[in-house]
Amino acid sequence: MFSQSQKLYEKSCQLIPGGVNSPVRAFNSVGGKPVFIDRAHGPHLFDVDGNSYIDLINSWGPMILGHQFDPVVEAVKEQVEKGFSYGAPTEGEYLLARQVNKMAPWAELTRLTSTGTEACMSALRVARGYTGRQKFIKFAGNYHGHADPFLVKAGSGVLSLAIPGSPGVPEGTTQSTLIAEYNNLENVRDLFNEYGSELAAVILEPVAGNMGCIVPEEGFLEGLRQLCDDHGTVLIFDEVMTGFRLAGGGASEMFDITPDLVTYGKVIGGGMPIAAFAGKREVMETVAPLGPVYQAGTLSGNPVAVACGLATLKHLDDSSDIYERLEKTTKEIKDILLERFADHKVAVNTIGSMISIHFGIDKASHYDDVANADNEVFKRLFHHCLKNGIYLPPSPFETWFISQAIG
Ligand code: PLP
Numbered sequence: 001m002f003s004q005s006q007k008l009y010e011k012s013c014q015l016i017p018g019g020v021n022s023p024v025r026a027f028n029s030v031g032g033k034p035v036f037i038d039r040a041h042g043p044h045l046f047d048v049d050g051n052s053y054i055d056l057i058n059s060w061g062p063m064i065l066g067h068q069f070d071p072v073v074e075a076v077k078e079q080v081e082k083g084f085s086y087g088a089p090t091e092g093e094y095l096l097a098r099q100v101n102k103m104a105p106w107a108e109l110t111r112l113t114s115t116g117t118e119a120c121m122s123a124l125r126v127a128r129g130y131t132g133r134q135k136f137i138k139f140a141g142n143y144h145g146h147a148d149p150f151l152v153k154a155g156s157g158v159l160s161l162a163i164p165g166s167p168g169v170p171e172g173t174t175q176s177t178l179i180a181e182y183n184n185l186e187n188v189r190d191l192f193n194e195y196g197s198e199l200a201a202v203i204l205e206p207v208a209g210n211m212g213c214i215v216p217e218e219g220f221l222e223g224l225r226q227l228c229d230d231h232g233t234v235l236i237f238d239e240v241m242t243g244f245r246l247a248g249g250g251a252s253e254m255f256d257i258t259p260d261l262v263t264y265g266k267v268i269g270g271g272m273p274i275a276a277f278a279g280k281r282e283v284m285e286t287v288a289p290l291g292p293v294y295q296a297g298t299l300s301g302n303p304v305a306v307a308c309g310l311a312t313l314k315h316l317d318d319s320s321d322i323y324e325r326l327e328k329t330t331k332e333i334k335d336i337l338l339e340r341f342a343d344h345k346v347a348v349n350t351i352g353s354m355i356s357i358h359f360g361i362d363k364a365s366h367y368d369d370v371a372n373a374d375n376e377v378f379k380r381l382f383h384h385c386l387k388n389g390i391y392l393p394p395s396p397f398e399t400w401f402i403s404q405a406i407g
Helices: 003-015 070-080 091-103 116-131 185-198 220-231 250-255 303-318 322-340 367-371 375-387
Strands: 037-041 044-047 052-055 109-113 135-139 177-180 199-204 234-239 261-264 275-279 346-351 354-359
Touching: 070 303, 091 109, 091 303, 109 116, 116 135, 116 199, 116 234, 116 261, 116 275, 135 185, 177 185, 185 199, 185 220, 199 220, 220 234, 234 250, 250 261, 322 346, 322 354, 354 375
Parallel strands: 135 177, 135 199, 199 234, 234 261
Antiparallel strands: 037 044, 044 052, 109 275, 261 275, 346 354
16 A cells, blocks of 8 residues: 555665655654655645545644645745745745734744744854853753754753763753753752853743643743743743644743743744744844844745745634634544543643643653653554554654644
8 A cells, every 4th residue: 555655765765864854754763664745635645655644744733724725825826926036035024024923922023044943043042142141951852953952862850961962963062951851840940040140041842742742830831931030041932833833822822921032933834944033122133134143044034935924824813713623623633532542541632733642651741751651552553543544743752733624
């Protein structure tokens, strides 16, 4: 049933490292060989062998409206006919910044990038430039892209300076990275007590989506906000996953916490390579050419990508009940999973249109919980679904994303 995919995979392996352009696509966590996709429409993916799947990844988040959603396709076509890229400012970029500011008013100034990695790397640089400090706190199991300072061995709950988690990352680069445990405010408080006056930033996924889907416990985000305020530290919410997905204003709106800086990706581009960092005017005014913190990109604010992102955000903003509908569908999927696995020890976490399932544990609220889950059962679930027309993320640590087309 996967013969064409397998042939393409073998050929790709000759020319592309591991046959894929991003590691998790290779199915290493679940075993087997990746499926090659030919096209997508609405809630479905179609592979090169003619199999169809209900898509529960949605390009790892961006396709919240489903594939080939008409108003988005029209906006992209219109821009394609006007040219792909100019390397000069366009009205679309202004309109997108205005739309972001409307949905997330704390984004007083917005700079577009092409990837979430760039957005997070740049936000950290801005926080360091603004405060004149070097150290920052990140949380074990939170992912902020593959820039050097974030790639550290994130041993959970360890109150220590981090060591690089990938060959090629110089030790010096991660010496200023402090690791804390997500949902453990005491742990963060200890770090502030020791390093408070040296801390440029705290960066986190306000809802963690890269260790399954882990929701912040009551008081956690509020406590971080307070610690940052008390110490003149920049609070960065990495909303690459959650921005425009959990609500118009993302997790910041949902939990009513205003970050100093915020990063976006995924939904903001509607499937095209757009991301952004944004935030308080005073902090963002340090960004070049207004201020001294350098940041740039040849294809940043690419007009075709901007048209796609703008049409996506406008649709989300104009629909009165889209987030409720997405949440309803997600709860229905949760109920199906709980019923199907009633005889298993299982934790199914959902928030908005994000979902994750963890076997062998009955609650998943910390990195250690998820790290101790039984991934063998997940692997079997993954392959069972793949054979039966449901495309899940090929890793138990990845969040499933629901689109409005499913439902
Ligand atoms: N931040 C978060 C929370 C993410 O989930 C990701 C990617 O999945 C990134 C940053 C990096 O974004 P990108 O893959 O676009 O570089």
